[in-house]
Amino acid sequence: MRERLKILVVDDEQVILDSARKILDSDRLQVIPAPDAEVAQQILLAERPDIVISDLVLPGKSGMKLLDIALEHDPGLVVIITTGYSTVENAVAALKHGAFDFLPKPFTCDELLSCVARARRAIEGRLILGARRPGAGPRGDFQLGVQAWARPERDGTALLGVTALELQTIDNIDRVELPEVGAELRQGGPLVGLLTTDGLAHNLWSPLGGRVLSRNDRLRDQPESLRDDPEGAGWIARILPVDLSGELPNLIES
Numbered sequence: 001m002r003e004r005l006k007i008l009v010v011d012d013e014q015v016i017l018d019s020a021r022k023i024l025d026s027d028r029l030q031v032i033p034a035p036d037a038e039v040a041q042q043i044l045l046a047e048r049p050d051i052v053i054s055d056l057v058l059p060g061k062s063g064m065k066l067l068d069i070a071l072e073h074d075p076g077l078v079v080i081i082t083t084g085y086s087t088v089e090n091a092v093a094a095l096k097h098g099a100f101d102f103l104p105k106p107f108t109c110d111e112l113l114s115c116v117a118r119a120r121r122a123i124e125g126r127l128i129l130g131a132r133r134p135g136a137g138p139r140g141d142f143q144l145g146v147q148a149w150a151r152p153e154r155d156g157t158a159l160l161g162v163t164a165l166e167l168q169t170i171d172n173i174d175r176v177e178l179p180e181v182g183a184e185l186r187q188g189g190p191l192v193g194l195l196t197t198d199g200l201a202h203n204l205w206s207p208l209g210g211r212v213l214s215r216n217d218r219l220r221d222q223p224e225s226l227r228d229d230p231e232g233a234g235w236i237a238r239i240l241p242v243d244l245s246g247e248l249p250n251l252i253e254s
């Protein structure tokens with residue numbers, strides 16, 4: 001493993017490319033900018049980046065097409081998708097196709113840093129390939145990429161939580177920010193915030209939309225207990241799904 005990871009950033013807005021370089025370029029990370037998918041494809045072959053951060057909407061080939069090309073070139077590549085809030089549905093589709101995570105625009109410096117920190121730890125821990133295969137979680141679960149799971153119950157509700165693999169990409173958990181009872185969640189919208197002892201705040205996305213019926217308040221007092229049984233006793237919230245039949249096909253079935 002190289003000490004300095006290469007990050008290919010693909011966006012047709014120069015301000016995004018300049019900001020990414022300013023925020024991320026360091027003695028541990030090297031940012032390589034590209035204005036479109038065509039240039040990015042050339043860089044994939046020449047530079048062999050470790051991480052790709054690409055907008056979904058690009059001139060010429062789309063970010064979704066670039067995702068397919070990147071993973072065909074290297075199935076273990078970590079790809080992060082950026083997207084406007086109006087195209088979150090497309091970002092959810094990108095997670096099903098193998099993206100590691102997505103960042104809704106406009107994103108903050110801290111949001112970009114936390115996302116890249118998780119990507120770096122996933123690379124260092126060689127965590128990606130196994131999680132992209134069906135069957136990574138308990139049977140009967142559905143996963144939003146490698147990040148969160150949903151478990152439909154016979155009473156019409158669904159449990160939501162964070163995958164064990166996702167928890168391997170973050171530092172020790174200092175605080176868990178749970179959704180409020182009665183809140184309406186959106187598929188691909190915020191589910192839970194994890195504040196870690198390295199000073200980062202990680203926003204993790206909801207695999208299903210619906211109204212929060214209850215939440216796991218034990219995690220507020222014992223945040224690290226989330227790691228003990230993340231796909232069981234460490235559940236985040238129970239919801240009444242808004243469109244279970246329509247949203248389950250967007251997820252990966254275990």
